[in-house]
Amino acid sequence: MKKTKKNIKYKFFHWGPFLFRTQITSEECQIILEEGKRCRNKLHDYRSSLAGYLSEEYGLNPEALTGCLEKYFNAYCAAFNKWRGEENMKPGFRLTAAWVNYMKANEFNPPHSHENDISFIVYPHIPPEITKEHKDFKGNMRAPGGVSWEYGDGAPLHIRMIHVMPETGDLFIFPSSLLHWVLPFKSNVERISVSGNVLLNQDSRKGFI
Helix, strand or coil, rough: CCCCCCCCCCCCCCCCCCEEEEEEHHHHHHHHHHHHCCCCHHHHHHHHCCCCEEECEECCCCHHHHHHHHHHHHHHHHHHHHHHHCCCCCCCCCEEEEEEEEECCCCCCEEEECCCCCEEEEECCHHHHHHHHHHCCCCCCCCCCCEEEEECCCCCCCCCCCEECCCCCCEEEEEECCEEEEECCCCCCEEEEEEEEECHHHHCCCCCC
């Protein structure tokens, strides 16, 4: 008797936070780098508002970044609705705060979360030395220079942590309450990232239970 394979149909459920990754353009990277350069002075020192162990973190004007990032927040909205299978999140966002991080050797961000509804990290400049250091790492834990997000308990068959070595142009958008941190690197270079917090359209906030 000939045996036949029976296809098993199934569905699976999406649990936990929605972490979104995309790439901005080189022109948008340049806009962000120029805004960071403009604010790189003592008047814009933002360290007292942040968790990082960094020597240089400066507040930025949110309006200066809204033009090049707004379409990505709207893309997050569309992707979230597809991921969740409902049309709860509506387009329309307000960027409430933004800051630039000039990260050097041995500096790091400890586990922390943000304010408002969603947050972002964008990397307009990553020196190749950090990418190589990350790739050459021989340990069995998270490699240097990476960014990690953590949610829930570390039980078997659970995905508790996402760890990524970012590339130049990477943009990550995620719920502001999601715990995350950035590991140090040893290379004698400077990595530039920009982070910020965003308020959702008020109609969207009613749909999340």
